[in-house]
Amino acid sequence: MFEFDQFSGLTALGEHRYGVTLSDRWNVGPVPNGGYLIALAGKAMAEACTHKDPLTITGHYLRPAVAGPAELVVTPVKQGGTFDNAQVSIVQAGSERCRFIGAYGTLAQISGPSWREAGPPQMPPPEACRELPKTVTIASRYESRFDPASTAWLSGEQGPSEFRVWIRHVDGRPNDALSLLLYADALPPPVFNRVGPSGWVPTVELTVHLRAVPAPGFVQCRFHTRFVTSGLLETDGELWDSRGELVALSRQLARLRG
Amino acid sequence: MFEFDQFSGLTALGEHRYGVTLSDRWNVGPVPNGGYLIALAGKAMAEACTHKDPLTITGHYLRPAVAGPAELVVTPVKQGGTFDNAQVSIVQAGSERCRFIGAYGTLAQISGPSWREAGPPQMPPPEACRELPKTVTIASRYESRFDPASTAWLSGEQGPSEFRVWIRHVDGRPNDALSLLLYADALPPPVFNRVGPSGWVPTVELTVHLRAVPAPGFVQCRFHTRFVTSGLLETDGELWDSRGELVALSRQLARLRG
Numbered sequence: 123m124f125e126f127d128q129f130s131g132l133t134a135l136g137e138h139r140y141g142v143t144l145s146d147r148w149n150v151g152p153v154p155n156g157g158y159l160i161a162l163a164g165k166a167m168a169e170a171c172t173h174k175d176p177l178t179i180t181g182h183y184l185r186p187a188v189a190g191p192a193e194l195v196v197t198p199v200k201q202g203g204t205f206d207n208a209q210v211s212i213v214q215a216g217s218e219r220c221r222f223i224g225a226y227g228t229l230a231q232i233s234g235p236s237w238r239e240a241g242p243p244q245m246p247p248p249e250a251c252r253e254l255p256k257t258v259t260i261a262s263r264y265e266s267r268f269d270p271a272s273t274a275w276l277s278g279e280q281g282p283s284e285f286r287v288w289i290r291h292v293d294g295r296p297n298d299a300l301s302l303l304l305y306a307d308a309l310p311p312p313v314f315n316r317v318g319p320s321g322w323v324p325t326v327e328l329t330v331h332l333r334a335v336p337a338p339g340f341v342q343c344r345f346h347t348r349f350v351t352s353g354l355l356e357t358d359g360e361l362w363d364s365r366g367e368l369v370a371l372s373r374q375l376a377r378l379r380g
Numbered sequence: 381m382f383e384f385d386q387f388s389g390l391t392a393l394g395e396h397r398y399g400v401t402l403s404d405r406w407n408v409g410p411v412p413n414g415g416y417l418i419a420l421a422g423k424a425m426a427e428a429c430t431h432k433d434p435l436t437i438t439g440h441y442l443r444p445a446v447a448g449p450a451e452l453v454v455t456p457v458k459q460g461g462t463f464d465n466a467q468v469s470i471v472q473a474g475s476e477r478c479r480f481i482g483a484y485g486t487l488a489q490i491s492g493p494s495w496r497e498a499g500p501p502q503m504p505p506p507e508a509c510r511e512l513p514k515t516v517t518i519a520s521r522y523e524s525r526f527d528p529a530s531t532a533w534l535s536g537e538q539g540p541s542e543f544r545v546w547i548r549h550v551d552g553r554p555n556d557a558l559s560l561l562l563y564a565d566a567l568p569p570p571v572f573n574r575v576g577p578s579g580w581v582p583t584v585e586l587t588v589h590l591r592a593v594p595a596p597g598f599v600q601c602r603f604h605t606r607f608v609t610s611g612l613l614e615t616d617g618e619l620w621d622s623r624g625e626l627v628a629l630s631r632q633l634a635r636l637r638g
Contacts, residue, residue: 177612178585178633180438182465182481184458199479200442204635205584207440207479221457221465223440223481225584225633234611234638235575239540282497317493326463326483327436329587331633333609349626351591353492354435356629368607371614373631375436375483375589377462380492 124295125263126304130162132169138196140166144214146189149259153186156220156325156374157307158260161300162194163210163222170198171206171226176299179224180329187212187219199223204232229334242362243344245269245286252276254309264289264308267340275314283312283347288340297336297363305341306330306359306372312345313355313378320378323355328374339364353378382553383521384562388420390427396454398424402472404447407517411444414478414583414632415565416518419558420452421468421480428456429464429484434557437482438587445470445477457481462490487592500620501602503527503544510534512567522547522566525598533572541570541605546598555594555621563599564588564617564630570603571613571636578636581613586632597622611636 129145148158164176192214199207206226212219245251251267255276267288274281289305290297311323342362347355359372387403406416422434450472457465464484470477503509509525513534525546532539547563548555569581600620605613617630 180481180585180587182457182483184465199440200476207442209479218458221467221481223438223479225440229610232610232612232635234636235608236610237574237608239606316495327438327587329438329585329631331612331614333607333612348497349591349629350493350495351626352487352490352494354490354589354591356589368609371607371631373587373629377490378492 124291124293126161126291126295126300130165132166132194135193138170138198140194142192142194144187144189144192147259148263149189151258152188154189155260155307156181156183156328157304159187159212159220160222160307160328160330161303163212164224164300164303166194166196166210167208167222167224168226170196170208172201173206173226173228175227175229176303176332177205177225177227178329178331179222179303180327181220181222182327183220183325185217185219187214190214238368242342242366243286248288248340251288260308263292265292266309272315275318281315283316285309285312285345287343289343290340296338297341299332299335302332302336302341302361302370303330305343305361306370307374309345311347311357311376313347313350317378323376323378326375326377329372331371332369334367334369336363336369337365341369350378353380382549382551384419384549384553384558388423390424390452393451396428396456398452400450400452402445402447402450405517406521407447409516410446412447413518413565414439414441414586415562417445417470417478418480418565418586418588419561421470422482422558422561424452424454424468425466425480425482426484428454428466430459431464431484431486433485433487434561434590435463435483435485436587436589437480437561438585439478439480440585441478441583443475443477445472448472496626500600500624501544506546506598509546518566521550523550524567530573533576539573541574543567543570543603545601547601548598554596555599557590557593560590560594560619560628561588563601563619564628565632567603569605569615569634571605571608575636581634581636584633584635587630589629592625592627594621594627595623599627608636611638
């Protein structure tokens with residue numbers, strides 16, 4: 123069993139209520155990471171939906187979670203038609219840590235035109251990229267290979283707040299939609315290239331759009347922050363699979379303290 | 381009284397419950413527009429929050445709303461600290477039409493660094509731009525001046541799915557945070573430049589991040605769709621005020637039928 127599946131097991135506690143033990147393996151400092159939590163949420167909401175592909179999920183991170191027991195309380199919002207909608211709260215010790223809302227569809231049943239006005243990021247292949255130092259626990263969950271031209275902060279230099287990076291599960295777990303939810307918030311914030319590894323850049327809200335189930339292999343990502351306003355910033359992500367298909371878009375609102 | 385304020389009056393019906401009469405003035409065909417609904421939601425959630433600036437709001441559009449009476453059912457999610465969180469459903473005839481979740485803060489109390497890696501869109505001034513034909517009711521709510529180089533569809537031509545446009549309330553209403561929620565989904569979808577004015581491109585989910593309260597005058601916008609996957613598409617918006625400040629970012633997931 124792969125480690126994400128081992129540490130995301132849901133125990134039914136009642137109708138639309140699940141128990142889970144949050145692992146510390148996805149921790150950044152003492153706090154389970156937002157990507158791990160949104161992937162758990164994506165898994166729990168699917169239980170309340172006929173359609174199983176999480177086309178868009180938004181999470182609001184209310185209070186830090188901690189490793190240990192948690193309850194996922196799912197609310198079915200709408201069923202029927204092209205999209206189902208559901209909501210889930212992750213609760214620990216009576217306190218809601220985060221809340222998610224999602225729209226689910228069945229990608230194979232959705233049809234319409236396809237085109238793109240941009241392609242995958244230009245970057246060297248994984249073997250010519252730079253592995254992230256394992257300074258936080260979560261870094262050991264993934265193989266992540268950074269384009270050396272986007273790692274100014276690792277050399278004590280300054281550069282644009284953009285990371286270009288290859289990522290995959292370290293244990294060989296095949297990619298699925300949940301992998302993309304994990305990858306969407308698995309890495310340091312790209313503003314580190316501007317301000318250095320300045321610690322905590324907490325996510326206020328994270329939205330991930332799924333476009334396709336990713337093929338096996340590395341997922342190629344670009345994470346980019348263009349606008350920082352009194353510490354409020356967006357990080358926009360594009361995730362591409364090994365076939366060169368766009369598989370997800372992400373955007374988070376986060377906060378960089380002064 | 382300005383028209384948005386006239387048609388967004390909330391009548392308290394009980395704790396965290398408000399009545400509103402949805403106007404048909406923001407209609408696209410028979411359906412009140414998503415920008416009007418997210419602005420109403422933004423107003424109602426603020427009632428449950430100590431902080432009043434809607435830093436991020438996400439809406440899920442479940443079923444079309446109709447002009448007429450509606451109830452807004454607000455759920456306070458979290459109060460205290462830098463951010464408050466709330467949720468609201470817009471319900472008509474016992475059926476939930478859309479659901480929103482938001483994080484509120486007080487912009488004047490949030491501090492941190494500021495920088496940007498991109499500026500406002502390059503485009504001619506409003507007087508050299510092209511007014512949108514008033515083919516749908518909502519178009520009469522705004523003065524909108526399109527960069528003629530981004531209006532291929534109006535000439536029966538094809539071009540990139542990007543609009544550059546100046547927008548303001550037609551009745552002189554001063555801009556505020558609610559204006560940005562309105563403007564974020566007030567215009568035709570930019571994919572019209574690729575596929576022609578093909579009718580209905582319904583919003584599945586819309587997220588708006590507020591960065592600053594906009595100055596008076598036109599708000600300068602860029603709306604751009606880069607990726608269309610079997611009809612699933614994002615429209616990303618940047619909104620800039622007359623001082624040249626980034627005031628909001630938006631992203632929606634919408635569906636273009638084949």
